[in-house]
Amino acid sequence: MARFKRTLTRTLPLVGTAVLLSSCGLFEETEQPLTTFDPAGPFAEQIDNLFWPVFWIAVGVFVLVEGAILAAIFLFRDRDDRKEPKQLHGNARLEVIWTVIPALILAVIAVPTVSAVFDLTECDPGAMEIEVIGHQWWFEFNYPEQGVQTANVMVIPAGEEVCAVMTSDDVLHNFWVPALNGKRYLVPGQETFLRLQADEPGEYWGHCAEFCGLSHSLMRARVQAMDAAAFDAWVADQQQPRSFPAEGTPAFEGWGVFQAKGCTQCHTVLYDDEEASVIVPDDAFNGPDLTHFASRDVFAGAILPEEGETREQALKRWLADPPNVKPGSFMPNLALTEQEIDLLIAWLGSDE
Incomplete structure (x- = not known):
């Protein structure tokens, strides 16, 4: 049992380090990981300016506490010839000190923290x-x-x-x-x-x-x-409506597929031809408004296209089986044929 514990103690840190290092590859050439340490505006900078003083206060507390613990471990470790040390239980002065000092530190930190919490959410009336x-x-x-x-x-x-x-x-x-x-x-x-x-x-x-x-x-x-x-x-x-596709074009046929497959139950499309427009009622399930879908370079919750994938490839993968790309997706697998997918892609990209 002791041997197993020694092996476990040696192995776990190595495994943990390997997992952390391997996870770095997940973020290669992507926008991840998200970080608060690169503020790009005054409100993020306000958080950053609050974080660092609190961090260094925490570092100071950590050093003092850990230093006291290490001193107690090495200077007052048990020895055969050591007498029973003086007990500190009931020492009112020490108890007041180690209660008041942390309370004062927390009070000092709380003032700018509470102020920032409210300031970051109280919008300017003219914004x-x-x-x-x-x-x-x-x-x-x-x-x-x-x-x-x-x-x-x-x-x-x-x-x-x-x-x-x-x-x-x-x-x-x-x-x-x-x-x-x-x-x-x-x-x-x-x-x-x-x-x-x-x-x-x-x-x-x-x-x-x-x-x-x-x-x-x-x-x-x-x-x-x-x-x-x-x-x-x-x-x-x-603000401009979408141009209605010309008859006989792939985009026009794609619009027909869009209607036939029931996509209008969830997606709003505003055309320059008001009679052709589709407006989903507020009390219905609303998918994204597709009027200007062609102007967006990401879709499906901003996860597509993936790195190295073209927009057309991503759309084909998404339209072929949405729940496979995004588990639990409310957009069902409509069993679209390759031709129907191509026509839908032509329609989606027809009005940039």
């Missing part, structure tokens, strides 16, 4: 609002002032504060884009708020940070920050 709605397993983004609805990618103007007004359509979710701010719950039937701002144009990845079902790990999001002119152009493009 642009973006509604963030969590679904299993994707994020919906609505721009009420601009009349724009999109999915997976939140587009914001760089250098300006944005107020995320968040809720959930089903279960508890958590919106987290660490480069721009901390985590915030999306609660069914309630609204929560989060301040976002990117100092520079760029892409900032996020993830649902609350377990929300089978495909929780496949629920990602991306914030795309643009300069003011590019953002205004994007809004103007998103």
Whole structure:
């Protein structure tokens, strides 16, 4: 038994180290891992500025406590000739000291922490609002002032504060884009708020940070920050209806497949021909609005296309069997033929 324990003690650290090193390969050439140590805006920087003082205070406490423990172990270890040491039980002075000092440390830390918690969620009254709605397993983004609805990618103007007004359509979710701010719950039937701002144009990845079902790990999001002119152009493009495909084209036939397979039960499509438009009722299950699907470079909860995969390859894989790509997906396997998939892809990409 003793030999087994020695072997286990030697093996476990090696196994743990191997697992940690091998996991690094999972993030090679991807946007992962998400990190709070690379702030790209004032609110993420506020968290970073709070973290480091608290971290160094914790390091100091750790060194003092561990130093005292090691000193006690080596200086006062049991020896054959050692007499019974003086007992400290009931020493009021020591007990007050080791109670008051930690309490003071926590009080000092609590003041900036509580202040930051409230400040990071109290939006400026003049900030642009973006509604963030969590679904299993994707994020919906609505721009009420601009009349724009999109999915997976939140587009914001760089250098300006944005107020995320968040809720959930089903279960508890958590919106987290660490480069721009901390985590915030999306609660069914309630609204929560989060301040976002990117100092520079760029892409900032996020993830649902609350377990929300089978495909929780496949629920990602991306914030795309643009300069003011590019953002205004994007809004103007998103406000336009989709052009109805010309008869006889693959896109037109793909629209026919889209209707025949029942996709209109979940997906809204707004055409320049109002009679052809499809608007899903609010009380129905809502999949992503596909009016401007062609303008998005990621889909299916921002997990596709994968690294090294073309958009067409990813769409074929997704349309062939959605639950196989995203377990538990509410988009069923419609048993589409290869021809139907090709026609749907032609329609989806016909209006960039």
